Amino acid sequence: MLSSISITLICLSLATPASPAPTSSFALRPRQLHSFPTYDDIFSCPAASWPPVSIGDLLTPQLPDHELQKILAEIDPARIEAIIASLASFGTRHTLSSQTDPVRGVGAARDWIAEQMRSFAAASEGQMEVTVPSYVQPPDGDRILFPVRISDVVATLRGSVDPDRHYVVSGHYDTRCSDPNDFECDAPGADDDASGVAVSMELARIMATRRPAATIVFAAVAGEEQALYGSQYLARSYKNASVNVQGMFTNDIIGSSTADDGTKDPYTVRLFAQGSPTTESAAMARVRATIGGENDSAARELARFVVGVAENNYTQMNIAVVYHYAHQHQNTRVEKGKQYGDLIDFVDFEYIARVGRVNGAALWSLANAPASPRNVTVNTTLLSNNSQFQWLASNESLLAGYEILWRPTDAPFWTHAMPLGKVKTATIGLSKDNVIFGIRAVGRNGYGSPASFPFPG
Numbered sequence: 001m002l003s004s005i006s007i008t009l010i011c012l013s014l015a016t017p018a019s020p021a022p023t024s025s026f027a028l029r030p031r032q033l034h035s036f037p038t039y040d041d042i043f044s045c046p047a048a049s050w051p052p053v054s055i056g057d058l059l060t061p062q063l064p065d066h067e068l069q070k071i072l073a074e075i076d077p078a079r080i081e082a083i084i085a086s087l088a089s090f091g092t093r094h095t096l097s098s099q100t101d102p103v104r105g106v107g108a109a110r111d112w113i114a115e116q117m118r119s120f121a122a123a124s125e126g127q128m129e130v131t132v133p134s135y136v137q138p139p140d141g142d143r144i145l146f147p148v149r150i151s152d153v154v155a156t157l158r159g160s161v162d163p164d165r166h167y168v169v170s171g172h173y174d175t176r177c178s179d180p181n182d183f184e185c186d187a188p189g190a191d192d193d194a195s196g197v198a199v200s201m202e203l204a205r206i207m208a209t210r211r212p213a214a215t216i217v218f219a220a221v222a223g224e225e226q227a228l229y230g231s232q233y234l235a236r237s238y239k240n241a242s243v244n245v246q247g248m249f250t251n252d253i254i255g256s257s258t259a260d261d262g263t264k265d266p267y268t269v270r271l272f273a274q275g276s277p278t279t280e281s282a283a284m285a286r287v288r289a290t291i292g293g294e295n296d297s298a299a300r301e302l303a304r305f306v307v308g309v310a311e312n313n314y315t316q317m318n319i320a321v322v323y324h325y326a327h328q329h330q331n332t333r334v335e336k337g338k339q340y341g342d343l344i345d346f347v348d349f350e351y352i353a354r355v356g357r358v359n360g361a362a363l364w365s366l367a368n369a370p371a372s373p374r375n376v377t378v379n380t381t382l383l384s385n386n387s388q389f390q391w392l393a394s395n396e397s398l399l400a401g402y403e404i405l406w407r408p409t410d411a412p413f414w415t416h417a418m419p420l421g422k423v424k425t426a427t428i429g430l431s432k433d434n435v436i437f438g439i440r441a442v443g444r445n446g447y448g449s450p451a452s453f454p455f456p457g
């Protein structure tokens with residue numbers, strides 16, 4: 001499944017750098033402290049046929065461990081600024097611009113990104129591989145005027161324990177002007193989307209020397225402005241090769257902490273998370289509707305996971321999850337504010353660094369947790385106030401056990417958790433009619449996976 005992160009940015013001139021925002025103005029939204037319901041809230045329904053129970057605990061966020069704290073601290077606004085300045089210096093990175101000019105155009109940008117990624121990979125002791133997969137896109141009668149090679153730059157950091165399981169972060173390196181087919185005008189694309197590419201590159205640099213349990217892919221894709229050609233090619237290539245991609249974040253336009261109306265919110269990023277998958281079979285969609293699972297797609301579970309691991313004092317970011325699907329992009333995205341004109345003067349590097357920390361915390365936490373449990377089912381024929389679950393047992397070496405999570409049916413985020421041990425079935429004293437459940441795996445390192453939503457079975 002694909003889920004993504006993207007964002008929009010703005011705000012600093014190279015000539016007169018803005019001073020970094022004072023970190024003291026960051027305040028964590030009291031999501032965990034006040035907005036979660038109590039047991040009384042959950043069980044206040046007069047039809048509830050059981051006394052208030054006291055099982056499980058209020059769910060608490062998973063804070064970064066020592067290594068992740070170091071990773072997040074290494075994300076450097078000055079390096080992000082340098083990356084964006086280099087990308088903007090190619091004049092245009094339009095998909096139809098020159099692929100051979102060494103100074104101007106999309107080809108020069110592609111080669112520079114690949115060279116940078118290879119320099120990061122050189123420090124990985126062979127664990128990071130950089131490729132530039134490409135294909136020739138024929139004219140499409142719209143934004144591709146002549147046959148053009150679309151090239152992605154992909155740095156793959158092989159997982160040390162579960163290398164088949166992949167997590168992807170991407171930004172797009174192509175740009176455009178007002179006329180999407182004008183490939184000669186200057187299109188520096190500082191915000192859209194050198195900002196997103198900078199996050200992929202800075203995370204690749206920092207993580208290259210480290211050893212995540214699962215594989216992390218840092219990508220800069222092309223052809224986005226012409227119709228998402230590069231990202232579709234990457235996704236199709238993974239699908240054709242049966243690569244197990246368990247999550248993806250796309251950062252698009254993450255450079256601005258200032259909205260169109262001038263308001264500033266430099267400590268919030270929007271995370272767009274798709275609902276029911278459009279690829280789901282009609283039969284599966286019907287089952288999902290009958291059990292109220294429309295808010296529990298894999299992308300939504302991933303978004304809940306990101307909030308749990310990346311909204312904290314280490315990223316200094318609040319995450320505004322948007323349960324919405326942007327059809328024109330077909331990716332879940334994080335955006336912030338709107339773009340004004342895409343010069344580097346409007347880019348806020350401290351803000352991008354914080355968005356990078358959100359990505360870094362999410363990716364590292366995913367790649368060091370066990371995989372989400374598979375084939376999780378709930379027994380819907382059980383006529384009692386208990387709920388009974390089962391799932392496929394895993395023999396992952398990372399795995400310590402499982403937890404069940406739940407929330408009231410109208411709550412957006414998990415509120416409670418209860419450890420289950422290393423089992424493959426569980427019965428708990430809460431009714432499936434009154435709460436929504438998820439099962440997650442927990443590693444020996446304490447890292448939790450995104451939850452899996454139980455379908456009837």
Ligand SMILES: [Zn+2]
Nearest residue numbers: 192193252253
């Ligand atoms: Zn974009």
